[in-house]
Amino acid sequence: MIYLVIRIFVYLLFALALGVAAGWLWRNREAAGHHGALERALMDSRARLPQMETALRASEARLDAVMAELEAREEELATRHERLTAERHRAEELERACAVLEARLEAAAVASPPPEPQADPGELERMRRALAAEQRRVEELGRERELQRGALAALEQQLELARETRPRAASG
Numbered sequence: 001m002i003y004l005v006i007r008i009f010v011y012l013l014f015a016l017a018l019g020v021a022a023g024w025l026w027r028n029r030e031a032a033g034h035h036g037a038l039e040r041a042l043m044d045s046r047a048r049l050p051q052m053e054t055a056l057r058a059s060e061a062r063l064d065a066v067m068a069e070l071e072a073r074e075e076e077l078a079t080r081h082e083r084l085t086a087e088r089h090r091a092e093e094l095e096r097a098c099a100v101l102e103a104r105l106e107a108a109a110v111a112s113p114p115p116e117p118q119a120d121p122g123e124l125e126r127m128r129r130a131l132a133a134e135q136r137r138v139e140e141l142g143r144e145r146e147l148q149r150g151a152l153a154a155l156e157q158q159l160e161l162a163r164e165t166r167p168r169a170a171s172g
Helices: 002-111 121-171
Strands: none
Touching: 002 121
């Protein structure tokens, strides 16, 4: 009887050894398959990395170019705004001067209406044309100012967008 128990015990040990060996072989085979797939994925990632770096550098270069263009446009817009302000002040001064001259002319006409005009009609007509030209210039400058305000708003939006995308590009 002891002989049978020992024999059963030996068979159990043999089955245990076979089970452990089969499990170990199966696990190594599965691990080798996963290892191969991971190696292929790693090689693919390493192959794409230079392309991604090139694309990132290109997008950073485009962003820098856009930022430089935006700064140049902001400077140009500031220059135009200064010029527009100076022109507006000049036009306002001319309007005031014309208003004063017209008031003097009316006062002179009311005080003593001359039988014949004292001012040269050609000179008066020239001044009226100059006034009309200045008023048209003021209107044009006003329209240009409105256009520049729109352009400034668009540039500010582009700048804000560029400022928002630049930190993402640097951190990504």
